[in-house]
Amino acid sequence: MNDTPPVGAEGPLKVDIAEKAFRSVEGVPLVAIRDLSFEVPEGEFACLLGPSGCGKTTTLRVLLGLDKEFSGTFQLPEGSNGRVAAVFQEPTLLPWRTVEQNVRLVLPAKERDKDLDSLFRSLGLTAVRALYPAELSLGLARRAALARAFATEPAVLFLDEPFVSLDERTAERLRHLLLSVWSARRTTALMVTHNLREALMLSDRIIVLSPGPARVLGTFLVRLPREYRKPQTMEDLLRSFRERFPEHR
Structure with missing residues (x-):
């Protein structure tokens, strides 16, 4: 069990x-x-699992405030800073700034140092802090995007298939890094994926979505501690x- 208090x-x-x-x-x-309703308890890591095109990313866009044209409500976790962080499918690093500058850019001015x-x-980024995004492999760029998200110590973290398009060996390494960093800086997290094994490895609960329009088919609680997920x-x-x-393979 992870007893680290939520950040x-x-x-x-x-x-x-x-x-x-x-x-x-x-x-x-x-x-x-349509009629999408679920809850993620404080400090849990949850995955939204569903087929491609079912509305997973659209759900994240609504929760991030990027799409306001919807009917319904949502409530984000509150906290001392009220910050929301997101990691997308592409790292979205500014090419004219170094890795360290990209990470520090998201911090309030008084926290830039x-x-x-x-x-x-x-995250294994010490040696590349002064490099620019064009000098990074895709795997390292994804690590930099994770660093940028965790640097703010957010009240909630959203991840939209952050390991898509990576080879499986690199993706597996990054999943372990994500868990390591999240365990040390535990915050409420919601990750979109269509990869069942990834969801089972990472999450406390899997929110299973139907084919579009998205609705919740059920929730699968992963009660086995992560260190025993061999x-x-x-x-x-x-x-x-x-x-x-049975419909999800």
Whole structure:
């Protein structure tokens, strides 16, 4: 069990989106989300799991305030700083700034000189702090994006398939790094993925979504401590999940 107190987070993440719709080029309404309701307790790591195109990323955009055209409500965790951090599919680093400058840029002016040595060290970025994004591999750029998110000690962290397009070996290494950093700086986290094994490895709970329009089919609680999620026990978790959600493979 992880007894590290949550960083800056107070209260759960609550989501109750009645409907989110778009209009096609022809003006036809396309419903992306309908009756989507779930809750993530304070300090938990949750995954939104569902097929491609089911509305997972749209849900994150609503929660990040990037899309305000929807009906319903949501409540973000409160905290001492009220900060929200996000890690997207692309690192979105500013190419004219170094890794360290990219990370420090998100900090309030009074915190720009904050000691980040431990964070850089934990993500294996110490040796590349002075490099520019063009000099980084995609894996290192993804690490820099994680560092930028955790540097603010957010009340809630959103992740939109941050390891997509990486080879499996690199992705697995970054999943372990993410868990290591999150465990030391535990905050409420919600990650979008369509990778079941990834969700089982990372999360405390998996919120299973239907094909679009997105709604919750159910929640799978991963009660096994992360240090015991070895290959054999992962197979047991996979079987348990598929027995409950046979449509998700």
